[in-house]
Every structure is written in C-alpha cells, then in structure tokens.
Amino acid sequence: MKEIQSDNLENVYCHVTNKAIEWIVAGFIIEGNELLENLWRYGIEHSRDLWLQDEGLQIMWEISGLAPLKIPFQFKGLEEIENENWSRFYPSWSHT
Amino acid sequence: MRIGVDFIHHGVTHNTDEFINKPIDKLEGHQLFAKALIAFYKNTESLATILNALDRFLHSSDAVGHSFFYASTVASLIAARNGFNEKADKFIGLWGQGYLKYWNNYSLSYLMRDRSTAQLLLQGKLAPVFKLTEEICQKESLEIIKRLSERLLKGRSLAYNNLSLQEILKQISLRAIEQKTFDFSKEAIELKWLGRQPALELEIQKTEKRLATNLPEDYKDFLRVTNGFECISIISPKLAVIEKVDFLVNVDSQLVEIWTDTMNDIDNLYNKKFRNSIIIGGHEEEQQILLVPLDKNEWECWSFMAGGGCGETKYPSFRYYLEEQLQRLEDGFYAD
Numbered sequence: 559m560k561e562i563q564s565d566n567l568e569n570v571y572c573h574v575t576n577k578a579i580e581w582i583v584a585g586f587i588i589e590g591n592e593l594l595e596n597l598w599r600y601g602i603e604h605s606r607d608l609w610l611q612d613e614g615l616q617i618m619w620e621i622s623g624l625a626p627l628k629i630p631f632q633f634k635g636l637e638e639i640e641n642e643n644w645s646r647f648y649p650s651w652s653h654t
Numbered sequence: 655m656r657i658g659v660d661f662i663h664h665g666v667t668h669n670t671d672e673f674i675n676k677p678i679d680k681l682e683g684h685q686l687f688a689k690a691l692i693a694f695y696k697n698t699e700s701l702a703t704i705l706n707a708l709d710r711f712l713h714s715s716d717a718v719g720h721s722f723f724y725a726s727t728v729a730s731l732i733a734a735r736n737g738f739n740e741k742a743d744k745f746i747g748l749w750g751q752g753y754l755k756y757w758n759n760y761s762l763s764y765l766m767r768d769r770s771t772a773q774l775l776l777q778g779k780l781a782p783v784f785k786l787t788e789e790i791c792q793k794e795s796l797e798i799i800k801r802l803s804e805r806l807l808k809g810r811s812l813a814y815n816n817l818s819l820q821e822i823l824k825q826i827s828l829r830a831i832e833q834k835t836f837d838f839s840k841e842a843i844e845l846k847w848l849g850r851q852p853a854l855e856l857e858i859q860k861t862e863k864r865l866a867t868n869l870p871e872d873y874k875d876f877l878r879v880t881n882g883f884e885c886i887s888i889i890s891p892k893l894a895v896i897e898k899v900d901f902l903v904n905v906d907s908q909l910v911e912i913w914t915d916t917m918n919d920i921d922n923l924y925n926k927k928f929r930n931s932i933i934i935g936g937h938e939e940e941q942q943i944l945l946v947p948l949d950k951n952e953w954e955c956w957s958f959m960a961g962g963g964c965g966e967t968k969y970p971s972f973r974y975y976l977e978e979q980l981q982r983l984e985d986g987f988y989a990d
Contacts, residue, residue: 559797559798559801560813560814560981560984561813561981562798562801562802562805563801563804563805563810563811563812563813564810564811564812564813564974564977564978564981565810565978566810566968567810570802570805574798574802576762577794577798579762579763579766580762580784580786581786581791582766582775583750583762583765583766583775583780584750584775584778584780584781584783584784584786585775585776585777585778585779585780585781586778586781586786586788586791587776589788589791589792589795590791592795593791593795593798593799596795596799596802597802600802600806610761610763610764610767611762611763611766613763613766613767614762614763614764614765614766614767614772615766617766617767617768617769617772618766618772618775618776621769621772621773621776622776636769639767640767640768640769642767643731643764643767643768644731644768646764647691647724647727647728647731648695
C-alpha cells in the first residue's frame with residue numbers, strides 16, 4: 559500500500575495489476591477483473607512493461623469466458639503466445 | 655583441446671561432459687536439473703523419469719530463488735502439457751509456495767501464458783497456498799482503490815513522513831543486517847549500523863564551495879547523520895563519503911560522453927541534466943546514485959545503470975530513494 563502513495567505512477571499501475579494477477583492465478587478471476595476494471599477507470603496510461611502479464615491475462619480470460627470490460631491492450635494469437643512462452647525454457651548449447 | 659558441449663542455462667554454462675553420460679538417478683543439484691531439461695528436449699528419458707528428476711531437484715537445497723522459480727515453472731508446464739495432471743497440480747502447488755518465499759525472482763505470467771497450466775490455475779488450487787478468499791480479495795480491493803483515489807487526488811508523497819532521516823537509516827541498517835542481504839562487516843553487524851560518523855559542517859561547506867553549488871537539504875541532512883552508507887545488497891550501490899562527491903563528468907567522463915552521445919538527437923534536456931549531475935554513490939560500481947539539478951535550486955535523485963541499456967530510475971528527491979530502500983527491505987525484496 560505504501561507504494562501507491564510514494565512510487566511513480568507507472569510503477570503504481572504495475573503494482574496494482576500484479577496484485578490482480580495474484581488473485582486471478584489463485585482462481586479469483588472475478589475479483590481480479592473487478593480490480594483491473596477499477597484501475598483502468600482512472601485512465602492511467604497502460605504500461606508497456608506489462609506485456610507478459612497482458613498475454614497471460616488474455617489466455618485466462620479466453621479459456622474462462624470471463625473477460626473484463628474496456629481492456630486497454632490488443633489481443634494476440636493464443637498459439638503465438640504459447641510458442642513464445644515455451645521457447646523461453648528451451649536450453650541452448652555451444653560446441654567447444 | 656576439449657571436445658564437448660556446453661549447456662547454457664540462463665547465462666550459466668554447464669559442461670555437459672561432466673554429467674551427460676551418468677544415469678539421471680545418480681545426479682544431484684544443478685546437474686540433475688540440467689540433465690532433466692536436456693533429456694526432455696532430446697527425448698532420451700521417459701516423461702515420468704524427467705518429472706521425477708525435476709521433483710527431486712525442487713526438494714534439494716540447490717533449488718532456491720530463481721532456480722526454484724524456473725524449475726517449478728518448467729515442471730508444471732511439462733506435466734500439464736503432457737496430461738500428467740496430478741503431477742501438474744503438485745508442481746503448481748510447489749510453484750505457489752515458492753512465490754511466497756522468492757516473489758522477487760518470480761513472474762506469475764508464464765503459467766498463465768499456456769492453456770494447459772492456465773486451466774489448472776483457474777480451478778483455484780493456489781487459493782489455500784496464498785491464503786486467499788473472496789472476502790479477503792474484496793476487502794483488499796476496496797483499500798487499494800481508496801488509496802489509489804487519494805494518490806491521484808493529492809499526488810505523490812513520502813510514505814515514511816513520520817520518521818526522521820536518522821530513523822530511516824537505522825531501520826534500513828537493522829532490516830538489512832537481520833535479513834543478511836549482503837556480506838556485512840563484523841563491526842557493522844555488532845553496531846547494527848551501516849553508516850559512518852557524521853560529516854562535519856565544515857566539510858559540507860567545503861564541498862559546496864568546491865562544486866560551486868548548494869547541495870539539496872535532504873542530502874545534507876543525510877551527511878549530518880552519516881558520512882556515507884554501506885551497500886545493502888549486490889544491486890544497491892554504496893553511498894560515498896563526502897570527499898568523493900563530485901560531478902559525474904569529473905569521475906567518469908567516458909560514461910557521460912557515451913550516454914549523452916546516444917541521447918543527442920532525442921533529448922537535449924536529458925543531456926543537460928546528465929552532464930550537470932553529481933555522483934554521490936556507486937563510484938566504480940555498475941550502478942550510480944546521482945543528484946540531478948533542476949531549475950530553481952531543486953534536485954532529482956537518479957539511480958543510474960548503463961549496463962543493459964537500463965538507464966535511470968528517477969526519484970523526486972534523495973529521500974524518496976532512501977525510502978524506497980526501506981520499503982524494499984520491508985517487502986523482503988533483497989532477501990534470497
């Protein structure tokens with residue numbers, strides 16, 4: 559809560575989004591969506607640092623059929639998101 | 655010359671010669687984790703064997719911080735994508751427990767960004783791990799929105815206004831030493847203090863004369879409490895003694911030239927600020943703490959890191975920077 563008072567506005571926006579995501583990850587999608595809708599009402603610019611979270615939220619909303627109103631970012635293809643996600647865990651090798 | 659293959663995992667190189675031909679059940683620690691990952695991508699072990707290996711790694715003493723996050727994420731994804739739902743539930747539970755301990759190493763997005771794990775998360779299996787209920791979420795939501803409204807109405811303000819600068823520095827010292835966020839000296843641990851003796855008023859005046867400027871009041875108050883301050887973690891720079899306080903351009907002209915050169919066509923005001931900044935911490939470190947003069951004798955404080963093109967994090971004053979350090983310690987940000 560202290561961050562809301564003293565951090566810069568972009569970080570505050572990210573903190574609140576991440577709090578909503580904590581709830582959504584724990585299965586409280588309605589409560590998380592409500593918090594996000596309330597946050598978006600303030601008209602703070604959507605942070606580009608949240609693109610990973612945005613993509614995760616998109617998948618949670620699409621498979622649950624529970625999307626909030628007035629989402630402030632564009633959706634991507636689900637396959638594209640999953641492939642990029644999976645590629646992050648692909649190990650690399652070098653021959654010596 | 656060695657003929658072999660290095661396995662590079664998140665910047666750490668493992669020589670696979672050392673373990674690749676050993677049976678997976680004979681390996682431990684990071685070799686076990688690396689072998690499990692390689693076996694999965696090369697399809698050289700059964701999925702059950704690989705998941706058991708990851709499970710064993712997650713219960714080892716090597717699985718801490720980012721390693722724990724990474725291994726529990728991979729294990730959850732492999733299990734869920736391949737229909738091992740019972741195993742996936744178990745790994746997601748471990749992943750959630752890890753988040754409570756190592757939250758600063760975590761990104762919650764990765765398990766949401768795959769339909770197989772997202773489906774399991776939606777079932778609410780982490781609610782008891784996070785100790786969350788609908789009522790708790792609703793109550794917190796009201797509090798967050800109330801605070802947010804106040805923030806937008808009143809603007810940004812200091813969160814520890816009830817504490818003096820000395821009390822803030824004492825709190826930072828106590829918490830950092832208690833959380834062992836750095837390898838502190840024996841003396842600092844005994845004294846429970848990461849500062850030094852105060853700077854003399856005469857030294858402050860001499861420095862202002864040398865730099866031909868009036869330093870910001872909150873920074874002078876800091877010097878009156880302590881002439882410098884130890885770093886509190888590997889990512890927090892040491893605040894310098896007053897003799898070392900100087901214009902950044904005098905201390906590291908190359909850094910100023912390189913950085914302002916890249917910004918030349920983009921932001922002239924930025925360049926002016928950067929060129930006139932005074933370095934108060936992070937001498938010969940990756941990150942610097944700068945006092946940046948604005949108009950009308952006002953100052954910003956920047957935490958600056960050239961590496962990785964990170965650039966600056968701006969604070970409205972030096973005190974905001976110090977308060978953020980205390981806030982991070984309260985949140986366990988620097989604890990592994």
